[in-house]
Amino acid sequence: MYQQDEWDQALLRERVAEFRDQTQRFLAGQLTEDAYRPLRLMNGLYVQRHAPMLRVAIPYGVLSSDQLRGLAHVAEHHDRGYGHFTTRQNIQFNWLTLASVPDVLAELAEVGLHAIQTSGNCIRNVTTDPLAGLLPGEVDDPRPWCELIRQWATLNPEFTFLPRKFKIAVSGRLHDRAACRIHDLGLELRRDEQEKPGFRVWVGGGLGREPHLAQCLREFLPADDLIDYLTAVLRVYNQAGRRDHLYKSRIKILVKSLGIEAFSNQVEATWQDIRETRSISALAALARIQARFTEPAHDPALADDRIEPTPTGAFARWLRYNTREHRVPGYRVVFILLKGLERAPGDLTAVEMRVLADLADQHGFSRLQTTHDQNLLLPHIPVRALREVWQTLDILGLANPGIGTVNDVTACPGLDYCNLANAATLPLAQQIQQRFQDLDYLHDLGEVHLKISGCMNGCAHHHVADIGLLGVEKQGGSWFQLLLGGRAGAESRLGRVLGPALRAEQVPDAIETILALYAARRLSGEPFAETVQRIGLKTFKETVYEQHDHSRRATHHGSLAHSEG
Template sequence: MYQYSEWDQALLRERVEQFRDQTHRFLSGQLSDEAYRPLRLMNGLYLQRHAPMLRVAIPYGLLSSTQLRGLARVARDHDRGFGHFTTRQNIQFNWLTLEQVPEVLASLAEVGLHAIQTSGNCIRNVTCDPLAGLTPEEVDDPLAWCEVVRQWATLHPEFSYLPRKFKIAVTASPQDRAATRIHDVGLQLVRDPAGTLGFRIRVGGGLGRDPHLARTLRDFLPADDLLDYLTAILRVYNLNGRRDNLYKARIKVLVNSLGLQAFKGQVESEWAHIHREQPVSALEAHRRVSERLVTPAYREGGPSRPPALPAGASTEQATAYGRWLKFNTHEHRQSGYRVVFIPLKGPERAPGDLTDQEMDTLADLAERHGFGVLRSTHDQNLLLPDVPLADLPALWQALEALGLAHAHIGTLTDMIACPGLDYCNLANAATLPLARDIQRHFDDLDYLHDLGDVQLKISGCMNACAHHHVGHIGLLGVEKHGASWYQIQLGGSSGEQARLGKVLGPAVPADKVVETLDRLLRFYLDQRQSDEPFLDTVQRIGLKPFKEHLYGPDHSRRADRARPAAADA
């Protein structure tokens, strides 16, 4: 994990005092709403439905136990006792007062946390594969590269006021667990035939009202050129991106309006100019960053497989422990260790929520059963990256006591959901009550495990904060006559073979969603071949059979007649 230097800490403290002064001037009437708005957004502060919300950055998802305790203090002393982990690997506090925010930021700065660029028209928090550096198939550890990009992007004077927000994701795995194709820029570490390290550069991804998957701009860019090439992309976007229309300001619109080759031509021209004038070595930046990275001191020896529970454990406990090992842990590249996922989902827990007491306890567990590091994931969970195999029984018992050992990682109820109408000014529909109802209905682990990998994503509006467009099943909340209804999409994916889901039919009312999901999934079980995954079945038979099963053949024929031939392309 990257260790902040005195310079880093000084920057955070100076930023806090700057924002403290801006907030004081706003509260005293010296700054207008219009003048204060971009300042607060660049410091992660939103004025939401009920109270100010602060979004705290967790760069590429890495979090020390000390930092988690710092977040627990904020939840306990300034909020209502919990925080909400997001799909950007950040955490949000939803019940602050404006007067408190500078003090909150000062407290966070002391543990190396901040809210810089977690909102506003700037380069947002860099996200990464939650298993980065932990699996053997990666071509290189992407974490140091994430830190290189983070340092380059933070308070970059040229890119502080872009046409719109800008998101970068990094992966080094061919499986693309970082969902790079739904980002403005996706970076995938690769090696050329000679073994030289570089990046595949994708550009123009993004969801929302006009969803697009990022397209490959360069199959291979030498690693040393990364920062110069990113600068070239951002310059072309900053100069040519639309500022007259909020909904057409993202880089995906620019790429599609110019065409990928024309956009690439401008980027390559700017890159050549940078090379002539003042090139920056990304490899040198990587070397400096690597000097401040603390890597785990793995121990040799120990068991070669997870031990059983201690003598005296009941059959029920042994069964639960076995399920947890199978679904909530992952093989580690280092022998003698396991990755452990901590699900932040359940009938009594909004997806992503964690209480201050749970944060404190998980910080203790991270130190007791690892190296004092946790990670947040873009599907609103946490994980412990380096758990010795010998510690697994004790860790399971501790997580079970916390209610954080439910063995449903990768199943339907491991859903992601935005805060919806409960918090967000932009939401059209409530998401959290629906998530709770789904959790309560689909509570049979045997059934969930039989269904297999079914990724459910629920967004309360078209901004798609929960990525419903790339859910195997996506639910989009819409408002009808003052009530919450939900449009159903099928077939999306955010992995290497990413695709956008397609709308199945008319929206259904909130009180019919669970029943509709139940019918849809039972139809899948009837249609699948052997153990065929849900997404494969959808791709094989298409949407029409699902549509006819839920809405009837007459509706399907009417929809086909009304839709232009190219609409499903």
């Protein structure tokens, strides 16, 4: 985990003081809304449906126990007692007052957290694989590279006001788990024939109104050239990107309009100019950053420890589905499902945050990790402590062994909070979780990722879900369009629209029909997206809408019989 120094702390405090002055001037009527808006956005502050929302950065998802306690303090003293973890590995507070935000930022700065560039037309929080550094088989640990990019991007004057927001993901594995191809820029760590480090570079990905998978910009970029090359990509985008049309301002539109070859030529020419004038050695900068990274002192004496001989019941099921093998013998990775019948996806209370922080202190080197699926994990838990950790999570209601199942619903806040949403996502997430409570059935189905977005912005990443739900604008309640067969990662694929939108109350029945068809038609071990690809979307469409029409006719006839009676 990166250890901040006095320069990091000074930057955060100076930024808080600057924003406090800006906010006070706005509240006093000395700044107009138009003047204040870009200032608040660069500090992660949105105007939502009910109250200001603050998005706090969790760089590449890594949290210390003290930072989680800091978030708990904000939730308890400035919000309504909870925070909401997002698909960008950040956390949002939805019920703040505008006047309190500078105080919130000051309190967060004391534990090394901030909201810088979590909004606005700038380089956003860099993300990576939530399991980075925990499993064997990595080309390299991507987290120091993420920190290098974060430091280069933070308040970089050249890229403070881009045509639109810009998102970067870094993967350390040959099989991408950072979803590089749905980002504006994706970096996959590689090594050449001489074992020298470098990156495969992807560009032009993004979801939202016009989803695109990123295209390969460079098969191998030497690692030392990373900062120069990133500067070249951002410079081309900054100069050539559309600023006259909101929906055509992302780099994915620029890459599509120019073509990947023409875009690459511009980047290569700009890169050459940079190397001839003011080149930066990424490896030298990385060495300074790595010197401030600390790794847990795993106890080699635990290598011979084994999980108790015959775990049974709920504990055994939790072990199987919510923990993973660790690269260090004697340790496990523990997933914490932030979903449930009484919990909106991604929500965590202040009390729960403090208990998890205590667990991390007692058993896990004071470290936690956020994920892309709005969950948390404890990265370094000794196997001898697993039962105690499970018991504590069970008391909190956080031991549901549903990681990766249909019950592990990812959802944006939807109409309950967001001004942009067309539909209420959270009630639908609750209905789906209520419908699918049979753990034997869920585990037999295996990993089936279900994601719900309330509008075309696609904050829940519904385009790359096995089953994606998109809230659409229709009169008379919430309606959802269904997409099937999407996936992120090495074999990324965009989901395809199943058919006409359904009312929210019809969606759980449709999902049940889809899952039953999958269970009946899948081959042994075949993932959901591959079954959709093999038997065809048409089969699913005909089955779902035939069932829907049958139910509608039955309801109609029942109404007629009731009126005649």
